[in-house]
Amino acid sequence: MGEQLSQYTTLRLGGPAQDLLTHTDPAAWPDLTHAARRYPEPPFMLGGGSNILAADTAYPGLVIRMATTGITTRLVGDGAVEVTAQAGQPLHHLVTHAAAEQLSGIEYLAGIPGTVGAAPVQNTGAYGQQIADTLTAVTAHDWHTGRTVRLPAASCGFGYRTSHFKAQPGRWTILTVTLRLTRSHHAAPITYRHLADALDVPLGTRPPLPEAVAAVLADRRARGLLLPDDGPDSRQAGSVFLNPLLTPAQAAAVHAAGGPLHRNADGEAVRASAGWLLQQCGHHPGQRLAPGVYCSTRRALTLVARDGATATAFAATLHTLASQVERQMGIRLRPEPVSVSPRP
Ligand SMILES: Cc1cc2nc3c(=O)[nH]c(=O)nc-3n(C[C@H](O)[C@H](O)[C@H](O)COP(=O)(O)OP(=O)(O)OC[C@H]3O[C@@H](n4cnc5c(N)ncnc54)[C@H](O)[C@@H]3O)c2cc1C
Structure with a gap:
């Protein structure tokens, strides 16, 4: 096994990749695609790793980290x-x-x-x-x-x-x-x-x-929306849930409860604030949710990893929070970070 994905994700979570190549020279792309053909599956693409939850277990394939600039x-x-x-x-x-x-x-x-x-x-x-x-x-x-x-x-x-x-x-x-x-x-x-x-x-x-x-x-x-270099909120992937799309009845209920509503660019679809929904369910900045997994010190919608965190605990926490919001508010939340896990 090769490099740890935790080195390349802002949550600093993730097990080893079988192979990891960093792409820096645009002219070398054909060579890279050639090299990638020896793997049974297409490579997993990594950018800055700021929207990724990589599993603790090994990733059995090729990861290509995009580092071309210009x-x-x-x-x-x-x-x-x-x-x-x-x-x-x-x-x-x-x-x-x-x-x-x-x-x-x-x-x-x-x-x-x-x-x-x-x-x-x-x-x-x-x-x-x-x-x-x-x-x-x-x-x-x-x-x-x-x-x-x-x-x-x-x-x-x-x-x-x-x-x-x-x-x-x-x-x-x-x-x-x-x-x-x-x-x-x-x-x-x-x-x-x-x-x-x-x-x-x-x-x-x-x-x-x-x-x-x-x-x-x-x-x-x-508002705690910049990635800090250090400190308690430095290991994070930003907001962990997308703002959910609402039915007209759900939108009316959220409005009646004083919750903010966002309109899509098309002006039609209405979304709730995922952060507001978490707060309605009792979650708050700084809250400890699982060993090593906390709400950031600034907002409930950003979960951070600290000492002792694992990707497994982080993913389980997302599941628990989404289930709780669905039970209490009848609204389904979808995680924003992309999961990188071994293919079944
Ligand atoms: C503090 C903080 C604040 C944030 N604020 C916002 C915000 O305001 N709005 C917002 O939308 N997001 C926000 N994000 C999330 C994240 O920064 C963005 O989604 C960002 O665009 C992800 O870029 P990345 O290079 O880190 O992608 P990665 O996390 O590396 O990858 C994300 C996804 O893109 C794929 N991917 C990456 N590069 C390529 C490529 N070249 N070709 C094909 N697929 C690729 C990956 O496979 C993965 O599926 C925030 C994150 C943090 C930590």
Whole structure:
């Protein structure tokens, strides 16, 4: 067995992988696909490991860690610029690079850990913005056909924290991501009430780009949404449950109980706050849930690993919390982190 996955996940949990290769040179991709053919299953793709719960047991296969970096830009007219980033590029670096170049469209994604290549997988988003808003295409390797293809955004199946890439685990490796950003000194209009309030401006305001990035980082810091380098909350994968979709009856019940409701970008579907549901069931920041597994010191929706934690205990805790919310509130929660476990 090879390297421990715990070295590469922000929860610092996970047993050894049979083999782990780090991909740093885009030109070497064909060689890597060739090497991967000796394994019976397609490789498991690892980015920054910030949305992964890797099992304690050994992973019997190949893991490829995407560490290619590089950003290129191309003027496309009408004040738009096409920005293409390699999959291993840290997303936050791309955000600050774009803001420094006066390119607007991804500024509200500041402070999200992980890589550009993983962002389309769960259509990573925050503060009313998601990667799908500006993504025009990805280049991706299809392990089913063995070919590398360019997929336009319309073929990516984006939805709330989901995509075809997430729905077909093991099929796709994203190699590059292309975004269409707008040349401007100003950020996209604020659509997220909490951020507008933090800046004391009306919804729809377009703050200067550096101000928008700084406001998001300050707000994330205040709410425990940045990944700390050390301290009690440093081992985590962010929110552990997605905000669940509600039926009209559930939405009415949550509203009557004073709970916040979020509308999907389509304006139709209504979601509850998973954090609020946990709080309604008595969970609170700092709470000990299992040996080594706690709610973060800042919010119930982020679970953290501390001394003595195992992936097994972490996964069992997610199951227990989801069952409790379903029993007490009649609403089913789905975990956000992706489980990496041996295939049955
Ligand atoms: C403190 C904190 C705050 C967070 N805040 C947010 C937030 O506001 N919004 C949000 O959406 N998420 C958030 N997250 C979750 C996470 O950071 C994002 O989902 C991020 O996009 C994951 O990137 P990653 O590179 O770490 O992916 P990983 O965790 O390495 O992988 C996640 C999934 O993507 C797949 N994958 C990774 N790279 C590739 C690739 N190149 N090709 C194909 N598949 C790939 C993996 O196989 C896995 O299924 C947060 C996490 C933390 C720890």
